[in-house]
Amino acid sequence: MSERKPSEQMMLAAIVQSAKEAVISVNPEGKIIYLNKAAEDLFGWKAEEVMGKPMSIFASDAREQKKQFMEAIKKGGAQFETVRRARDGREIPVLMTVMPVKDEKGNLLFSSGIMVDIREQKKYEAKVEHLNEVLRAIRDVNQLITKERNEENLLQKACDILVKVKGYTGVCILYKGKSYTAGEEKECKKVLEFIKKEGAEKKEITSYKFDERYLVISPIIKNDIHAFLYVIRSKEFNEEEMGLLKEISGDIAFALDSIAKERELKEKEILLSHVFESVQDGISILDTDLTIKYVNSTMEKWYEKNMPLVGQKCYEAYHNRNRPCDPCPSLRCIGSGRMERNIVPGLPGSRAEWIELFSYPIKDDSGNVTGVVEFVRDITERKKAEEELKKRREDIELINSLNNIVNRGGSIQDIISHFNEETKKMFSSYGATLYLLSDDKKYLVLQNLNISSTLVKSIEKLIGMKIPQVRIPLREGSLYLKVLKEGTPRLINDSESIKKLMEECTESKALKKFIPVIYKLLDIHSVISVPLISNGECIGLADISRKEPFTESDVQRFAAIAENLTVIIRKKMMEDALDESEKKYRLLAEQSMDGIFLASGYKPVYANPAFLNIFGAQSFDEIAGKNLLDFIAPEWREKIREDVESALKGEISQQHYEVEAHTLDGRTIVIELSLARVTFNGKPHAFGIVRD
Structure with a gap:
């Protein structure tokens, strides 16, 4: 190894001792010869306690980790994730770099293990x-x-x-x-x-x-x-x-x-059927003018495109700028004389996309700042995890808000409109367009036109008419049909395919001629199309577009959101269908010419308008709570009471009577009365039809 000046050796020793990474060095026999301050703090051992001891005191699996360490030395150095044991027995995940140091003849002098605590990342x-x-x-x-x-x-x-x-x-x-x-x-x-x-x-x-x-x-x-x-x-x-x-x-x-x-509806159907009978950190030393004086190999790897780094200004080499960054922790450090910290973007294209920068002052004997030591930590994975977590939160908030629209009784159009507006922000896009399959499965029917009113006017002026309703025929050769058949998301970044998608939105040959101009007006250069599939059944398609190209990550994210959207739309469709069925069966009873009633015991729980009219009532409130036997002539009451009791027990079936009855206004009338037992809300009830 080349000789170093004592001052340079002292400086490098100070750097290693104050490094954020834990550094442990061993001699060729595997005995510990050095332990820096970060290693003491991380593992709980003092340097003097472990000197001369085997490095296996830090191992969680001594044999395997010794083998791993020795193989790294044979390779001339290596980096890998591993686990090391602290003094108190805790296992600590670290990112370790093994660096062997040899003399000029190739003999191993010592080896260093440089470890970064990755518990937070994990x-x-x-x-x-x-x-x-x-x-x-x-x-x-x-x-x-x-x-x-x-x-x-x-x-x-x-x-x-x-x-x-x-x-x-x-x-x-x-x-x-x-x-x-x-x-x-x-x-x-x-x-x-x-x-x-x-x-x-x-x-x-x-x-x-x-x-x-x-x-x-x-x-x-x-x-x-x-x-x-x-x-x-x-x-x-x-x-x-x-x-x-x-x-x-x-x-x-x-x-x-x-x-x-559904259960209630089935009971109502049965009821109504009776009506119809059915260190890996980088290190950089700067002078007070921000000129780079020294960098380690990590910095050289991260910024290899700008080599050599020494001699350049830090903002030129690390950020491709012509003036200092704002904020700059190193400038603040020079001014304050204490450690300063910032999280900043890395050099575009570098493997370290995000870095956490710690700037420590270098002082002379008089306490004057003569330079800065920068410890640069690659936090790209952490930032990506944070960004991914942020996206997941946005996705969850969108899914929650769509479900809230359903819970508040909103329509499918409300769902689609909210989905469109939110995806504009989430994907920096023009928004999402939704198509639902027609009942005969032969067309995709556009549900929302997500272009601005200005563009609408421009297009309508161009084609000389209002934009017609979009119904896309699903014929062989159709790109839309291909996406539906494949059942997987598709990313489209070429202009010809995007124009073909636009052409499929009209069957008019005259309108197809305007597609190249409309394509330029819309300025769409990237499209994601996702089939809407629930339980193996396709109900439509969603696409999203913008000028800048989408990534595969965007495709996966939009597809996951669209999958939840499909379930939400399907739920809303089911709810709408249930509401429609209930309205239909209630309308049948309300329009019947015969009086219809349902009673729990002998008290009415429902009566249609014809029943109220027969007995001279203006509203249900006038008969609510009354005993229906009181409307029957006294000589028939006991007979009907016994039959109702037997019917509710399931002992007899439907019964028919012709009896005298009394109205609320005192009139005596002759009625035909049919009685039967039905189940409503899980309990037996008396169902009756009355004809005057």
Whole structure:
């Protein structure tokens, strides 16, 4: 090795001693010969305590890690993630760089292990992965509720899905006094005991510290549905996770409400059928003019395009600028004489896209600042995890807001309009366009025209007419048909394919001639098209467009959002269909010429207008709470009472009578009366038809 001046050796030693990375050096026999301050702080050993000891005192698996270390030395150095053990037994994940140092003859003098504590990075990665697991559980539950119509099966399967999320040790749903559980039996029993002791009535999602674990109680409430979801986890629930569990509870509430409505509708159908009878950090030393005096190999790797770095200004070499950055921690450090820190973008194209910069002052004996030592940490993965977490939060907020629109009774158009506006911001795009399949599956029907009024006027002026309704025929050779058949998202970045998509929006040969001009007006250069598929059935297609090219990451993100949108639209369609069916059957009863009533015991719970007219009532309130036997002539009351009792027990079927009756205004009339037993809201009721 070349000789170094004592001052230079002292400077380099000071740098290593004050480095943020832990540095441990061993001789060829594997005995520790150096331990810097960062290593002492990280592992809890003092340097004098470990000198001369084998490096295996830091190993969690001595044999394997010694082998790993020796192989790195043979290769002339290596970098890898590993785990090292602290003095108190804690295992610490680190990013280790092994650097062997040899003399001029190639003999090994010593080897250094430079370690960066990556616990925070691992926490970020674990948090993102956990939220992704919960999102996948939401998707699976949403898929479940579109096809499972048995509430007991639904609730048990929902528990089975949720308990698969890593870290969840027990899941319980309490509904109608019955519990549905999944996970560790002991954990679930504790939850049930907790419910019995503390009660289950919580209006908002709540988190508890629970027997060395954490418990979330999330209400499942919609209309007459009152249930509760309980989830046990070994770690504390974060805000995003609780938001996701609240979303799952809302989805389950919607499903239970839908099942209840379907059951109610079936009962009504039966009822109405009776009417019709049916160090890896970089190091850079600057002088007070920000001229680079020294860099380590990490900096040279990160900024290899601007080599040689020494002699350049830091802002020129590291940022391609002609003046200092603002803010600049090194300038602040020179001025303040203390450590300064900033997070800044790395050089475009560098492997270190984001860096955390620590600037430490170099002072002379008089305390004057003579330079700066920059420790540059690559936090690209952490920033990416933060960005990914931010995107997941935005995605969750969008899904929640779309579900809220449904819960508030909003229309499919309201859903589409909100989806369009939000995706404009999330993807810096022109917005999303949605098409739904026609009833005959032969066309895609445009649901929203997401171009500005100015562009609409320009296009209409160009074609000399109002923009017609867009119905895309799905014929062989159609790009739209190809996307639907493949069932996977497609990214389109070439102009000819985009023009072809535009041409498919009209069957008019005259309008097709204007497509090249319209293409220039819209300035669209990138499109993502995603089929809307729920339970294997395609209901339409969504696309999003902008001038700048989309990435594969954009495709995956838009596809995931569109998948949730599909479930939401499908739920809304089901809800609309249920409402329409109920209106239809009620209209039939309301328009009947015969009087129709439904009674619990002998008191009416429903009577149509014809029944009220026969008995001289202006509204249902006039007969509510009355005993219907009081309307019958006294000589018939006992007979009818006995028949009703037998019918409610299922002992006799439909009965017919011709009897005298009394109206509210005192008139005596002769009526034909038919009575039968029906089930309504799970209980036997008397159903009757009256003809004057």
